[in-house]
């Protein structure tokens with residue numbers, strides 16, 4: 001793996017201990033501004049672009065005043081979002097933290113909270129939505145396209161929760177605390193979320209089993225996050241009953257997740 005963009009060993013140790021790396025500078029201001037414009041464009045044209053995306057969150061479509069704007073597959077409609085998927089400033093630290101030499105793209109997501117908006121992202125584990133692929137060796141990169149803090153609902157992580165095993169899946173529009181009823185008393189006792197504020201252009205990285213979520217945007221500022229999800233290149237299909245994402249060719253159970261929508265982005 002190239003030496004450029006590699007993280008110090010201490011960052012990897014923190015990630016392994018906590019299940020997340022809270023912030024890493026990734027992109028300069030001009031590139032963030034360009035991405036932000038492009039995400040805004042997709043949001044403005046969402047109705048027209050929807051058929052080319054993987055998914056627009058149904059809970060948001062039906063109640064946009066209550067739920068966070070969330071969609072997947074922007075990399076399929078915008079060339080700058082597309083190229084970011086392969087960018088070593090993202091892929092090198094992601095592979096290093098995941099502990100793999102070959103990294104595969106899974107999908108992208110946008111989470112947008114307008115100013116003064118009540119939408120939350122309930123506590124959840126990403127892998128609870130991804131159990132059709134496995135074993136769990138996936139990582140999420142949350143790239144802030146706006147500065148995020150507790151006032152506008154930055155992401156918060158529960159340190160050590162990546163060691164808790166798989167918890168039940170929570171609906172996107174569930175109450176923020178819905179997951180808590182599924183925790184053991186011991187897990188609840190150490191449930192101490194840590195906010196991960198970011199400057200625009202910084203990213204957090206988290207393990208697919210790390211419990212995380214975010215509060216409402218109480219500020220006058222928008223909060224836009226572009227999320228890139230990756231997995232070990234040898235991740236397999238565990239349920240071949242339907243394509244893994246819209247537009248993907250069907251893959252049989254047991255096959256390696258492969259194809260043009262799931263490119264190997266590092267390690268050939």
Ligand SMILES: O=C(O)CCC(=O)C(=O)O
Pocket residue numbers: 111121126140141142153154155212213214225227
């Ligand atoms: O935007 C948020 O607050 C949540 C993001 C998230 O769930 C993720 O990055 O996996």
